[in-house]
Amino acid sequence: MERKKLTLLQTVFTAGVFSAVSFWYGFMFGRESARKELGGLIEDLRRGTAGSEPTPRSS
Structure with missing residues (x-):
């Protein structure tokens, strides 16, 4: 019985670490993606193209 508790505890711990x-x-990926998008918007504003058709950006 004690062995099963330890295994269950290990499983829960491993799932928590993975999560x-x-x-x-x-x-971090979302933050980097948002930073790139904001960078592109800022560049558009600096160039004065904020009112024009948005250009697709490669990620």
Whole structure:
């Protein structure tokens, strides 16, 4: 019985670590994506093309 509790605890711990790492990578990827998009918008504003048709950006 004690062995099953330890295995369950290990499983829960592993799932928690995996979830935390997944959240961190997702957060960082989203932040970088938003930074690139804002950078593009700022460049458009500097060039004075804010009112024109938006150009597709490669990621």
